[in-house]
Amino acid sequence: MQFHILTLFPEMVLTGLNTSIIGRACEAGLLSVEAINIRDFTLDKHKKVDDYPYGGGAGMLMQAQPIYDAYLSVLEKMRTKQRPRVVYLTPQGQVFTQKLAEELAGEQDLILLCGHYEGIDERVLEEIVTDYVSIGDYVLTGGELPAMVMVDAVSRMVPGVLTNRESGETESFENGLLEYPQYTRPEEWKGKKVPSVLLSGHHKNIESWRKEESLRRTRERRPDLYRTYMERGEEK
DSSP states (O other): OEEEEEESOHHHHHHHHSSHHHHHHHHTTSOEEEEEEGGGGOOOTTOOOEEOOTTOOSSOEEOHHHHHHHHHHHHHHOSOOSOOEEEEEEEEEEEOOHHHHHHHTTOSEEEEEEOOTTOBOHHHHHHHOOEEEESSSSOOSOSHHHHHHHHHHHHTTSTTSSSSHHHHHSSTTTTSSOOOOOOOSSSEETTEEOOGGGGSOOHHHHHHHHHHHHHHHHHHHOHHHHHHHHHHHHHO
């Protein structure tokens, strides 16, 4: 899978993404992550990519032309002529979920557009964007951090990226519940003991305990997810 990140700060995203699991997956040829500097495509001799908004208002807007030409440069390099998914990271988009991460992992190419300043000229968004996505109801300086979050979450769903496929399938949100508590050695730390069921070797009891703990934790920490899970169970 190939990620193409349109940004004003390529070093920022590449530094964060070329490490750990994603870095190893790129070295193995399972993933490709490139950052396209939008500023390289401006026609302004001073490399300016923003201007004042029509109608007035605070801040500056990113101009359409540099973004569109950066987008075209990606299309020219793609091996397929099929129009790619283009995600614009914005608080106005749908909230990013595990389900969407799994869906996007099926794409061969994914373009992520990072805004900055007060936003982007609406005309280029209408021209190229297919998905508007938010990682939460808060405002950040730019789209780079949300893009990195998405690349991380989506990459984990690409076959072969995780060395143990089960580690991707049993994590929080995979079945609509939060993940159960986990423990490692020593068996006792600061007076706190590992639950005895996990030391029993009885796999059926362990699975039952984990399911109960997932339900309890979801009910306590994310009642919204718990209600949805229970409603789905009633429907079935």
